[in-house]
Amino acid sequence: MNYKLEEHKLNLAFSGREAAVFVYRPESLSSVLPCLIMHDGQNLFDDDRSSFGVSWKLREAIETYNLQLIVVGVSCGDGLSRLDEYSPFHNKDVVGLREWLTRPAGGLGNEYIDWIVTDLLAWIKERYAVEERVLMAGSSMGGLISMVAMCRYPQIFSRIACLSNALWFAPNEMAQLIESSTVMGNVVYMDVGLKESGDSHESNAYIETNRMIASIWAH
Numbered sequence: 001m002n003y004k005l006e007e008h009k010l011n012l013a014f015s016g017r018e019a020a021v022f023v024y025r026p027e028s029l030s031s032v033l034p035c036l037i038m039h040d041g042q043n044l045f046d047d048d049r050s051s052f053g054v055s056w057k058l059r060e061a062i063e064t065y066n067l068q069l070i071v072v073g074v075s076c077g078d079g080l081s082r083l084d085e086y087s088p089f090h091n092k093d094v095v096g097l098r099e100w101l102t103r104p105a106g107g108l109g110n111e112y113i114d115w116i117v118t119d120l121l122a123w124i125k126e127r128y129a130v131e132e133r134v135l136m137a138g139s140s141m142g143g144l145i146s147m148v149a150m151c152r153y154p155q156i157f158s159r160i161a162c163l164s165n166a167l168w169f170a171p172n173e174m175a176q177l178i179e180s181s182t183v184m185g186n187v188v189y190m191d192v193g194l195k196e197s198g199d200s201h202e203s204n205a206y207i208e209t210n211r212m213i214a215s216i217w218a219h
Contacts, residue, residue: 001066004026005045007061010074010123014111015085020075021120024059025128026068034069035130037116039086039142041073043048067133070128076142080105085112086141088148089170106169113149117156137161141188142171149211150188151181159187164196167209178216187218 088109143162192210
């Protein structure tokens with residue numbers, strides 16, 4: 001099967017930025033396909049676009065397994081705006097943890113997910129035949145916001161994959177959101193590394209918060 005990568009530009013009215021939207025799909029669209037929406041879209045397909053110089057190699061994985069789906073990746077905002085959009089929860093304690101963390105972050109996650117549901121999905125469905133229920137995946141803060149998406153719109157986001165989740169950003173708030181949501185029958189995949197950071201304290205924060213949130217999903 002042959003595939004093609006498209007790049008588009010879409011405006012996020014709630015934040016004022018323009019995002020690159022990458023669509024990786026079969027060249028021939030003869031049937032209704034699953035749609036996977038992913039965060040940090042610039043990191044998915046090509047090393048030269050990736051924030052860290054190494055992509056997810058998603059293109060190679062899709063072609064190797066001849067997957068029948070459409071992947072839509074939305075590029076993230078720069079710096080702190082990425083944290084703002086990837087969490088509905090404010091965190092004032094991040095200030096000073098890194099040189100670039102110069103102010104409290106978070107708070108626009110609900111607006112970002114609403115934009116995906118109202119604007120991005122409408123844009124996708126105008127162009128491609130996709131299934132009504134949507135898959136979502138992300139890493140780090142992208143894992144956190146994927147959980148938020150399922151909690152807020154469980155009827156739309158039926159399966160999510162959450163990798164290396166930065167749940168330390170707002171563990172208690174995330175726990176409360178999950179516990180107050182109804183996601184019966186939906187599927188959540190989680191994983192986290194034992195060395196997510198070069199700092200052992202930070203790595204432990206990843207592990208502990210992921211274990212805590214995983215125990216809530218398990219119930």
